[in-house]
Amino acid sequence: MNAMVIDRADRIWAAIADVPDPEIPAITLLDLGVVRDVRVTSDGAGEILITPTYTGCPATIAIHAMVRTALDDAGLGDVQIRSILSPPWTTDWISDEGRAKLRAYGIAPPERGDGRGSLKEEGPAVCPQCNSSNTVEISRFGSTPCKALWKCQDCSEPFDRFKCI
Amino acid sequence: MSDQHLQARVASIIALGDDALVLGQRIGEWCGHAPTLELDLSLANLGLDLIGQATLFLNYAGELEGQGRNGDALAFRRDVYDFRNCLLVEQPNGDFGRTIVRQLLFSAYQRLLFESLAKSADSRLAEIAAKAVKEVSYHERLAADWVVRLGDGTEESHNRAKDGLAWNWRFVDELFAVDPAEAELLTAGLMVDRNALRAPWDRIIGTVLSDATLQIPPPVRGVVGGRTGRHSEHLGHMLSEMQFLQRAYPGASW
Numbered sequence: 303m304n305a306m307v308i309d310r311a312d313r314i315w316a317a318i319a320d321v322p323d324p325e326i327p328a329i330t331l332l333d334l335g336v337v338r339d340v341r342v343t344s345d346g347a348g349e350i351l352i353t354p355t356y357t358g359c360p361a362t363i364a365i366h367a368m369v370r371t372a373l374d375d376a377g378l379g380d381v382q383i384r385s386i387l388s389p390p391w392t393t394d395w396i397s398d399e400g401r402a403k404l405r406a407y408g409i410a411p412p413e414r415g416d417g418r419g420s421l422k423e424e425g426p427a428v429c430p431q432c433n434s435s436n437t438v439e440i441s442r443f444g445s446t447p448c449k450a451l452w453k454c455q456d457c458s459e460p461f462d463r464f465k466c467i
Numbered sequence: 468m469s470d471q472h473l474q475a476r477v478a479s480i481i482a483l484g485d486d487a488l489v490l491g492q493r494i495g496e497w498c499g500h501a502p503t504l505e506l507d508l509s510l511a512n513l514g515l516d517l518i519g520q521a522t523l524f525l526n527y528a529g530e531l532e533g534q535g536r537n538g539d540a541l542a543f544r545r546d547v548y549d550f551r552n553c554l555l556v557e558q559p560n561g562d563f564g565r566t567i568v569r570q571l572l573f574s575a576y577q578r579l580l581f582e583s584l585a586k587s588a589d590s591r592l593a594e595i596a597a598k599a600v601k602e603v604s605y606h607e608r609l610a611a612d613w614v615v616r617l618g619d620g621t622e623e624s625h626n627r628a629k630d631g632l633a634w635n636w637r638f639v640d641e642l643f644a645v646d647p648a649e650a651e652l653l654t655a656g657l658m659v660d661r662n663a664l665r666a667p668w669d670r671i672i673g674t675v676l677s678d679a680t681l682q683i684p685p686p687v688r689g690v691v692g693g694r695t696g697r698h699s700e701h702l703g704h705m706l707s708e709m710q711f712l713q714r715a716y717p718g719a720s721w
């Protein structure tokens with residue numbers, strides 16, 4: 303790979319680095335792990351591969367629009383955005399930094415790995431306010447497809463929990 | 468690929484999309500009307516997942532067909548006889564008991580179907596199924612929890628769940644019926660043999676119903692027809708509302 307290609311890819315990554323998730327603006331799209339790759343195509347323009355969190359998530363359209371705007375603002379109007387499904391998004395792709403930001407924002411981050419495929423065994427969430435594990439689920443679906451609603455029995459605060467998928 | 472083979476592939480993918488579309492639309496009718504706020508959110512999100520899945524299936528069917536129809540055209544500009552969904556998903560919601568029992572019956576079926584479809588020789592179908600199965604597992608769990616809660620609850624809630632089960636049961640056989648036109652697709656490993664899903668489905672439902680202190684209903688004569696376009700009157704009413712805008716203002720966008 304020549305230096306120009308690397309430079310181009312870096313510019314694309316930099317252009318979208320601060321684009322927030324439209325539904326949880328405390329984290330970026332890169333934190334969320336939905337930007338799967340940046341490729342410099344043979345014509346030198348490049349493309350971004352984005353995967354949806356949920357098939358019906360209305361934020362998918364907003365995400366594409368925001369990435370488009372960020373690219374255009376950076377003078378990268380010729381970069382294409384491509385939607386991919388495989389491999390399917392997993393909450394394991396949320397970065398450590400993203401997890402810390404979620405917690406600070408009041409959302410319990412998803413467990414890693416073990417929660418997937420064994421949804422029945424999903425343990426109690428840790429309260430983002432007081433760190434207690436004495437918590438109960440109020441509603442399996444919350445304000446967005448990716449979150450469930452939980453409540454802390456110790457500090458009585460309700461909170462969102464990122465669903466593990 | 469022969470024309471006939473292509474048509475069979477497109478039809479079977481449209482059926483997958485129509486099941487998700489019609490149930491998603493039905494579930495959406497609960498928005499603002501569910502028994503509690505939490506259930507309102509749950510059902511709306513669940514419906515949204517299904518509409519998302521329908522979009523992926525119908526867009527793909529349109530591409531494969533190559534007649535210039537996309538998912539929107541298939542959803543909004545087909546008449547009732549061209550829909551290929553099963554009869555279960557088009558039934559009116561009834562009360563919450565009936566709705567949530569239907570969800571359990573359908574989501575358990577859909578999860579088993581997508582787990583198999585994720586291994587399809589059609590890589591596009593496989594990746595849609597692999598994506599969607601994660602969502603459907605959540606639907607199944609939500610529905611199972613509520614069926615147990617209702618069945619093993621008060622006399623009133625038990626009876627509602629029981630009535631809901633009795634109402635929905637006649638539509639179960641159709642879920643597992645294999646269309647003769649799909650035979651070639653099964654041989655090619657493109658589509659799933661639904662018949663083979665019945666035994667594991669029976670086990671899953673049996674466990675949930677037992678936890679819910681509900682009995683598996685006695686065998687009934689199954690009602691079929693949705694897969695060949697012979698629908699109940701309910702689907703037409705639903706489509707008249709769902710398709711109104713594109714019928715009144717063809718091609719409208721915003």
Ligand SMILES: [Zn+2]
Binds near residue numbers: 433
């Ligand atoms: Zn707490």
